[in-house]
Amino acid sequence: MNDQAQSVKRLLGADATRRRGLVMIGLVLLGVAAVGFWLLAPRQNGKPRYETQEVARGRLVVKVSATGNLQPTNQVDVGSELSGIIDKVFVDVNDRVRQGQVLARLDTRRLEDQVARSRAALTAAQAAVAQARATLQEARANLARLEEVARISGGKVPSQAELETARANVAKAEAQLSSSEAGVEQARATLRTDETNLAKASIRSPINGVVLARKVEPGQTVAASLQAPVLFTLAEDLTRMELQVNVDEADVGQVRPGQNATFTVDAWPGRKYPAVIERVAYGSQVTEGVVYYPTTLRVANDDLSLRPGMTATAEIVxxxxxxxxxxxxxxxxxxxxxxTGKKKSSLLDALLPKPPRPQSRRISEEVKRRDGARQVWILKDGAPQPVEIKTGLTDGRMTEVLDGELKPGMLVIIDMDSPGT
Incomplete structure (x- = not known):
């Protein structure tokens, strides 16, 4: 009895396995039939599908993009003509300064001593002039006395040699006076130089502005033997700035002074600042083989949100x-x-992969004709129909139509999908 029950179970298990196998085979055949129907079924009656866009009227703005940096309209590096040790520094970064204000001062003890020596030398030179004048006056009086004696004696006394000696003494006294007066001028010039050096020990601001950089500290030694070291960098007026950008040689022909522009900076995302082109340089610069022309834009910075050195991206209209x-x-x-003629494809051809279709058969490059005319395609009775137009300016996405048969509302073909794709 047990053997019969086990035989029944085995028979029933075999039947279930056979049924599951048949179900799987049926599903596979159904999938193959669906794929074959999808591959062989006609689509849109073998016609390609065209993607179109409506022609409309609107505003066209042509812009040129350029990148550069913001700079003050007048930036001055303040240095020292004298060598010495910095005694005091009176300003720091971001301080506002006035023209003539003392920014720093060198140790002036040595310079003050030089001024004192020069003044003493001038006094000595002036005393030498007074002495020379007295000597000249004495020589002239002696010569006049001898000449009077000679007149009274009828030339008998004094001798001719004595008269010549007296005249020579007068000439030497006159020369000595001239030399002493020249010594006074030289002493005065030396004094003025020393006083000027003493004044230059106080480093003053040449403009009204803001301190951008301070590069000196008290006690630091300044060596100005070869060139004047830069101690401070000042900006004259940060409410009026310049944007220095590099315009590519392909775009420079469209850029002229007076054109409007906008620019953005990373510090204030989403905000656009207005600007006006002030100057387009004739001289070029070459960076990594690319030719640029430096262009200057005027920028208003009344709220002082812009700072020197910021990188800006400008769009010039x-x-x-x-x-x-x-x-x-x-x-x-x-x-x-x-x-072209198209042969029918078999199921095997449909299942095998095909190489990608060349884009050049579907989309060609923009071609300009000799008369400046261009060609677009519109749908007429379901088929592409060429239309010639004359184009003008372009912003890279849309192009101005100057003449032709295109009208607002017409649909122009911009792309297509072939049957079976």
Whole structure:
């Protein structure tokens, strides 16, 4: 009895396994049939699907992008003409200063001693002049006395040699007076130089502005033997700044002084600052083989949110057109593929992978004709129809239509999908 029960169980298990196998085979056959139907079924009656965009009127703004840095309109490096030790520093970074204000002072003891020596030398030179004048006066009086004696005696006395000696003494006294007077001028010049050096020991601000950098501390030695060391960097007026950008050689022909621009900085994301082009340099700069032309833009910074050295990205408006007919640039690049005979494909061909279709058959490069005309395609009775137009300015996405048969509301083809894709 037990053997019969086990036989029944084995039979029932075999039947269940057979049924599951048949179900799996049926599912596989159903999947193959679905794939075959999907591959062989016609789509859209073998016609390609076109992607279109409407032609409309609007505003076209042509911009040139450039990157640069913000700078003060007048930045001055303040140094020292004299060598010495810094005694005191009176300002720090971000301090506002006035023209003539003392920023720092050198140790002046040695310079004061030089001024004292020069004044003493001037006094001595002036005394030498007084002595020379007295000597000259004495020599002239002696000569006059001898000449009077000679006149009274009828030339008998004094002798001719005595008269010549007296005249020579007068000439020497006159020369000595001239030399002493020159010594006075020299002593005065030396005194003025020493007084000027003493004044230069007080380093003063040449402009009204703000201290951007302080590069000196009390006790530091300043050596100005070869060139004047920079002690402070001042900016004249941070409410008026300059944006120095580099314009690519391909765009410089569109950029002119007086054009408006906007720029952004990383410190204030989302905020656009206005600017105006002030100067476009004729001289070029080459960076890594790329030719740039330095361009200066005037910037208002009344709220002092901008700081020198910030990196800015500017967009310069080179042209603006209002209420013009616009066509997408993708429509100017589109060209339908050439129609050729197409053989039927088998199921094996449909299942095998195919190489990618060359884009050049579907989208061509923008081609300008000799007369400046361009070509776009519109749908007419479900088929592409070429339309010639004359184009103007472009912002890289849309192009101005100057002439042609395009009208607002027309749909131009910008792309297509072939059957089976």
């Amino acid at each position: 080179t042209a603006s057109r209002e209420d013009v007919l616009l066509v997408p640039n993708a429509a100017l690049r589109f060209s339908p593929p050439r129609t």
